[in-house]
Amino acid sequence: xxxxxxxxxxxxxATAGAxxxxxxxxDYVGANAIAIFYHxxxxxxxxxxxxxxxxxxEDGADVFSILMIDYLFEEDASAAIAYDTANGFYYETLExxxxxxxxxxxxxxxxxxxxxxxxVCLYFGGNVDxxxxxxxxxxxxxxxxxxxxxxxxxxxxxWGNVLDDLENPDKSQDFLAIKIDAGTDTPARQIWxxxxxxxxxxxxxxxxxxxxxxxxxxxxxxxxxxxxxSSREITMCVEYADFLGSAAETLFTDG
Numbered sequence: 001x002x003x004x005x006x007x008x009x010x011x012x013x014a015t016a017g018a019x020x021x022x023x024x025x026x027d028y029v030g031a032n033a034i035a036i037f038y039h040x041x042x043x044x045x046x047x048x049x050x051x052x053x054x055x056x057x058e059d060g061a062d063v064f065s066i067l068m069i070d071y072l073f074e075e076d077a078s079a080a081i082a083y084d085t086a087n088g089f090y091y092e093t094l095e096x097x098x099x100x101x102x103x104x105x106x107x108x109x110x111x112x113x114x115x116x117x118x119x120v121c122l123y124f125g126g127n128v129d130x131x132x133x134x135x136x137x138x139x140x141x142x143x144x145x146x147x148x149x150x151x152x153x154x155x156x157x158x159w160g161n162v163l164d165d166l167e168n169p170d171k172s173q174d175f176l177a178i179k180i181d182a183g184t185d186t187p188a189r190q191i192w193x194x195x196x197x198x199x200x201x202x203x204x205x206x207x208x209x210x211x212x213x214x215x216x217x218x219x220x221x222x223x224x225x226x227x228x229x230s231s232r233e234i235t236m237c238v239e240y241a242d243f244l245g246s247a248a249e250t251l252f253t254d255g
Contacts, residue, residue: 019187020187021248021249022252024248024252025245025249025252026187026191026248027080027084028087028088028244028247028251029188029191029192029241029245029248030194030195031081031083031085031088032084032085033191033195033236033244034069034081034195034199035066035081036236037195037196037199037215037225037236038064038065038069038199039061039064040061040225040226040227040234041064041203041234042060042061042064042065043061043234044213044227044232045162045166045209046060047227047229047232048210048211048213048232049166049210051162058109059118062115062119063118063122063155063158063159066082066123067155067156069082069085069123070082070123071163072202075127075130079123079134082119082120082123082134083134083137083138086120088247089112089115089116089119090112090116091247091250092112116138117140117144120134120138120139120140121144121145121148121152122148122152122155124140124145124152125149125150125151125153126152126156128145128148128149135148166207167206168206168207169206171206171208175208175209175211175212176203176209176212176214176215177200177212177213177214178196178215178216178217179215179217180197181216181219182219182238183219183238184217186241186242188244188245189238189241189242191241192236192238192240192241192244193236193238196215196217196236197217200215211232213232214231214233214234215233215234215236216233216235217238218236218237219237219238219239220235220238220239222237222239223237223239223240223242223243224237224239224240225237225240
């Protein structure tokens, strides 16, 4: 049985993320909750719809996540979410350096720094005429920026065709079910659950799958999110919300 995780599993104290969040910190938690959910949805679609995978599946899921952020949100909102998604990978890099962790070259996920630049490049490539400030602010190297429009076009052709096949606004049933099976007693956990539920509800307006998909917000004992093909279920672990809350407090101390 394969379990696809979004990022490294991080064990956290139970009190992490319990304090109130500023608006900026809350935006960061919400943006990463959205990105993580769509990464796991990509794994689910690959399994349920029996999609071909060329290269690392984790890379394809990262691509899908940033595309969905761009497709489903207005420009200002998508830019803000993409910005914080990239910052999520930046924070993982900082954590690894501060704790002396060597890059996990053996892992199925790309190195966090690579995922950071891939995220920036793919979002920038969706509208290079209007997003140069975004790319500059996030430090996209000029040598990489030359290929971003082409990279994005390839991603659009690949995942866009899949989404076109799944779109059916006249469908007769909801194909995604949401279950909140954990306490949401901290601000970060509440945002995590709320954003996950909102994305499920939005997808049910137009998405049709070959098989229904369960999405569960639950306690897992680790900061994680994963898709389980044996049960056709995405699990969004609330401990990951705690990790995001702590990251937000580190990255945005001035609110």
